[in-house]
Amino acid sequence: MKVSLRTILAWICWPMARLANLGSPGIRILMYHRVDSLPEYDQLTVSPSLFRQQMEFLAKRYRVIPMSQALTELASGKITRNTVVITFDDGYHDNLVHALPVLKEFSLPATVFITTGFAARKMQHPRYANPPKNLHMDWREIEQWQAHEGNEVGAHSRTHPYLSRLPDEQSVEEISGCLNDFARAGMSHNGIFCYPSGDVTDREARYVQEAGYIAAVTVSPGVNYLGANRYWLRRTEITDRDDISSFRLKLDGAFDFMHVMLHVRRQRQFARAAHAK
Numbered sequence: 006m007k008v009s010l011r012t013i014l015a016w017i018c019w020p021m022a023r024l025a026n027l028g029s030p031g032i033r034i035l036m037y038h039r040v041d042s043l044p045e046y047d048q049l050t051v052s053p054s055l056f057r058q059q060m061e062f063l064a065k066r067y068r069v070i071p072m073s074q075a076l077t078e079l080a081s082g083k084i085t086r087n088t089v090v091i092t093f094d095d096g097y098h099d100n101l102v103h104a105l106p107v108l109k110e111f112s113l114p115a116t117v118f119i120t121t122g123f124a125a126r127k128m129q130h131p132r133y134a135n136p137p138k139n140l141h142m143d144w145r146e147i148e149q150w151q152a153h154e155g156n157e158v159g160a161h162s163r164t165h166p167y168l169s170r171l172p173d174e175q176s177v178e179e180i181s182g183c184l185n186d187f188a189r190a191g192m193s194h195n196g197i198f199c200y201p202s203g204d205v206t207d208r209e210a211r212y213v214q215e216a217g218y219i220a221a222v223t224v225s226p227g228v229n230y231l232g233a234n235r236y237w238l239r240r241t242e243i244t245d246r247d248d249i250s251s252f253r254l255k256l257d258g259a260f261d262f263m264h265v266m267l268h269v270r271r272q273r274q275f276a277r278a279a280h281a282k
């Protein structure tokens with residue numbers, strides 16, 4: 006078995022993370038993107054078989070709640086230990102094909118964050134070369150996603166830009182215009198925003214609040230405790246490298262310290278890019 010340095014560090018951090026969990030439980034929001042079998046490793050894609058193992062593990066040992074319920078519980082002051090939320094970004098079609106049947110099998114709810122330009126099939130996420138036409142779910146397919154009990158849909162901008170690099174007006178347009186697109190398509194949503202590429206500064210958080218969203222999720226790692234800022238909710242990225250052993254360490258927060266260190270560097274890059282615009 007190949008054991009990476011990050012896994013060794015996680016095992017070292019694990020007892021402290023467990024102890025912190027016992028003392029003060031929080032809600033962990035998992036971040037997925039794609040669930041598919043791709044020919045090459047992609048950080049944003051988890052294979053269908055591993056995804057099924059991860060969901061089976063969650064169903065047996067964790068309390069998985071819808072995103073909107075998490076907000077209620079964060080505000081109510083009652084957080085139950087081992088509470089988890091499942092989210093997917095970008096609205097990939099493979100979520101419908103490979104993730105939804107598994108969520109149904111284990112009766113687990115999840116939220117998908119939709120970029121409205123993708124759902125309208127006007128554009129696609131630029132990450133993938135030669136993508137199929139249906140890389141993303143269209144509005145009718147998103148309705149199929151919503152039909153599963155507890156599944157929700159949130160907003161992920163109109164065109165998936167780096168928001169902090171945009172002039173004020175354009176940034177507002179991406180954030181509030183996204184809600185207009187939902188209304189025009191006759192689609193319901195949970196009123197929660199997801200910052201594209203995790204790019205957020207105080208300005209974007211303010212615009213999201215002013216547009217009427219009730220909360221927003223970031224890619225800041227870690228768990229959400231009572232009194233967490235609703236417009237800066239933390240998430241934990243799950244990748245195809247997270248076999249059940251690594252998945253369990255992540256759920257216990259053993260990777261949080263390492264991920265926070267990496268994230269601080271990333272935030273500095275965003276701040277420099279926003280400053281240079």
Ligand SMILES: [Zn+2]
Nearest residue numbers: 094095201202
């Ligand atoms: Zn995205």
